[in-house]
Amino acid sequence: MKPAKSYDQLVRENEALLLQLEEATETIHAIRTGQVDALVVEGKDGHQLYSLKTADQTYRFFIETMNEGALTLNEDGLILYCNSQFASMVGMPLSRVIGLSFATFIPADQMETYEKLFRQGWSEDRKFEMALQGFNHQILCQLSVSSLELDSGISLSVIITDLTTQKETQKLLKANNQRLEEMNAALEISNHDLLQFASVASHDLQEPLRKIQMFSELIKKRHGDDLPAESVRYLEKIIDSSERMRTMIVDILRYSRLSSNDNTFVKTNLNDLVGEVLNDFELRIREKNARFLIDPLPEPEVNRGQLRQIFQNLISNALKFSKHDQPPLIEIKGEVLPGTHDDEPVCVLTITDNGIGFEQQYAEKIFSLFQRLNTKDVYEGSGIGLAVAKRIIDKHNGHIQARSQEGVGATFIIHLPLKQKRLA
Known part of the structure; x- marks a missing residue:
């Protein structure tokens, strides 16, 4: 049994340990800040000197600010240099990490994989997912290895991504x-x-x-x-x-x-479609003495029955909400806008009337179910027509908007893809 140390011996021993700790801290700080350009590492053939060509202050500052762990290995797998992020990942002081074999942090069941990666990394850049053994935990990481030129030869650079x-x-x-x-x-x-x-x-x-x-x-x-x-x-x-x-x-x-x-879309002649709707409304058009101005319309890919329902609803509203002292005038226009980048060409339809209109603040509200801006005693209807129209346009991957001024009239603008995208 060793004799107990005296108080003075313990004090001297503590002072020596504190001195060694300060020296180690200063050394690590000097390495990290670029004040030291060489490392002496004890290897199998005794002490060896390594001088990093890339160990200038800018390079080390970059390495220290990385979110990934970064380190350099010699041919024996010893850690010549590492940043503080790697030390934090494995839960060890930076001073204890430098000089250790990187294999220290490799779990036994993944050692074979690491050795293969280590061998291949000298001749080609490699990446691999594996676990690292920290102080009391394992970290699933991606290791990216590539060769790095040093004064004394080639070393291995390792980037570790948690x-x-x-x-x-x-x-x-x-x-x-x-x-x-x-x-x-x-x-x-x-x-x-x-x-x-x-x-x-x-x-x-x-x-x-x-x-x-x-x-x-x-x-x-x-x-x-x-x-x-x-x-x-x-x-x-x-x-x-x-x-x-x-x-x-x-x-x-x-x-x-x-x-x-029901997503059956076919190329459709919209002028024929509008003509069918006008035939349906023949009596109401005659009663109202309504006039229609219809331009040549595009031929987009649509569900014919559903788009017919849209024209029915919008033309019906234009006739219904007309002024009592002025015959309805309804204009239907269409154009094709070229696509941008990967977008397909777009078909734009506008239906404009000279009716009673509404305040622009209600332009979104009118597309909701059962929304009415006028009393049912004056204008009949369920308040569902425009909600149906919006639902149909949504199913066609397009959109509809309204612009209006009370007492002036309303315009409905519809954007539709000229060609519908096919599912792969």
Whole structure:
């Protein structure tokens, strides 16, 4: 058993240790700041001198500011130089890292992989993912190795990128994607069920509504002359309300059907399409004494039936919201704008009327379901038409906007891809 050290011996020993620590700290600081351009390392053949050609102050400042660990190895795998980031990664003081074999930080089960990487790195740049053994933990890293010229020969430069955050992010992203897939599947089922419900409910609602309308009309026809004026007025309100409800049910059914995956797009002559719609509105156009100015229109790839619905809704609104003292004038124009960069050419359609218009602050609101800017007593409708139009344009990968001024008229501008993108 060794005799206990005296107080004076312990003091002298502590002073010597403090002196060694200060010398080591100064040496490390000198290496990092470029004050030292050479290292003496004890190797298998005794002490060897290494002088770094790249060990100037600018280079070391760059290495020290890197987010990655950086170090230089000699042919025996000893660490000649490293930055503070690597020392922080392995959880050791910088002074203890320099001079160690880099293999110290390689787990036993990955030693073979490291040795292969170390051998190949002298002749070609290599990258590989592997774990490093820190003080009390392992770090999943990417090692990038390449040769580095020194005064005494070639050494190996190693850049270590910590992949922990990246792998955790990838894991979280994978979990989120899986969750999104599950939610999308559930949403598809829900949308299908909702579509079925809307279809069934609409049909079921129309039958009792049809009877309300039919029997109300019969009462008015057969007994209208015998009823008090007030009762006749109430009966007419029932008939009008039933008709509005029937229109709303049909519109809701039409809106819900847009959820189905009907993405059949074909090149379509829009002038023919508009002509069909004008034939449908022939009587209303004659009653209103309306005029139409229609330019030659482009032929984009669209779902013909859905785009026909858009023209029906917009032309119907232009006729409906016309001024009482001025015949409607409706202009329909179209042009093709060239694409930019990777974008395809765009078809731009504008439908302009000279009707009552609306305040521009409501330009977004009018595309929402059941939004009305006028009372139903003056202008009939369900408030769904423009919502249907927007839904259709969205399904065509386009967009629609409105510009208007109250008392002047309204313009609807539609942007559509000239050609729809095909799924691979």
